[in-house]
Amino acid sequence: MAELKQLTIAVTTYNSEKYIKFYDEFLKMWSFGKLEIIFVDDASTDRTQQEIQKLENKYLNSHIIKHIFHAENTGISKSVNDALEVATGDFFLQNDGDDFLLVDGIREMLDIMSNTDFDMVQAGVQTIENNQLYQKNVTEFNNIRSDTLLKKILIGENVIFQPGSRMIRLSSVQRLIPSGKIYPSKEGQNWQILIPLCLHGKVKYIKNSSVSITVRSDSHSRFERSLNELVERTHEFLNIWINSVVDLSNHERRIMVQIMNDMLLNLAYRFGNRHLAVISFVRGSKSFKSSVKLLITLFGGRRSEG
Incomplete structure (x- = not known):
């Protein structure tokens, strides 16, 4: 196998003070070369930014750790675009600040991307809810019409929306996504990667999970709307x-x-x-x-x- 290429991990945070330790634990277990990690904090009101700076100082000589701190809360799409602008890796993976990346899954994705011409690798996801562990994977789409595939992506059939489960080639972002940036919105940033990459790119699906999610009652998406x-x-x-x-x-x-x-x-x-x-x-x-x-x-x- 050829040498693994550079991976950029963009971590979007908001009041994630107690979860920054996840990335310390991940880096302690990572032994496959230097990573670029970009923390984009969306105007946290706790000590998230101080915890990021502590992590940055700790790994100053072993990894490239950058931070972008927003003065006002602008939403995840702005955070992702800010990370895309400064990313220098060959590949890009965005993760929510309170979810834990799994070394084996990330390593497998990076190995595939480094040695093939895939535009994206889609991994599985582990979810922990009420002390129960659940595994979700995507069944590979074979010989499916593009309009059928589009419908499945839009309605979320056989799709994983979770950040942290997709690694994409940065050059493919410039080629397949309008202006090389995702559309500014409060929600839906996962569609903006999945739609163009799955429709017009080359995608590899793996069974290994790359991220572990703990379902929490304080999740920002869990509230009633009119x-x-x-x-x-x-x-x-x-x-x-x-x-x-x-x-x-x-x-x-x-x-x-x-x-x-x-x-x-x-x-x-x-x-x-x-x-x-x-x-x-x-x-x-x-x-x-x-x-x-x-x-x-x-x-x-x-x-x-x-």
Whole structure:
């Protein structure tokens, strides 16, 4: 095997003071060459920045550790773009600051990327919830039409959205993602990597996990939203999808619009909103399942679950 090439790990943090130690533990176990780690802190109010600087000083002579500290909270997409601008590695992996990277999985991904021409390697994910360990993997897509693949990515079928599970070639970012940056948004940054790389790149799937996640009750994504907030969020998803692909075809755009409206129909069904149900059904895929949801929403009363 050829020598392993340079990997950049971008770590996005917000009030992650007690989790920076994960990266100290990871670096103690890593023995496969120098890494570049870029911490991008999104205006933490705890001691996250001080913990990052302590780690930076500790590994000053063995790894390249950089930090970017935001004065105001701007969201993950801005943090990822800031890291992309200063990354000097051949490959790029973004991880959330409170998730633990697994050495064996990262090493396997780096070995594959260093010795092949894949644009991305997708690994599995370990999840710990209520003291139970779960493993999730993606089944490799074989001989699948591009429009079917796009639909699966948009609805999250056989897809892992979790950061830390994908290693991408930095040159592929410049080639496949508009302007070499992800679209600025509060959410959806994982779609912006998955859509262009899976549709137009060369992807390798492995069974080994590269990241371990502990499900916590204080997760920022775990809060209730109103119907209006969810509708606005779903429309923003469409903007994200459209802005994720270089030279988006009309057919791909139509698929994205249909999927968005199917999502809106699910919301209408969940909240019992008849007006939204009719509009989204007309503009959506008009599948049998959609027809049933429309009828239940119109004549079956309000639903409490999607």
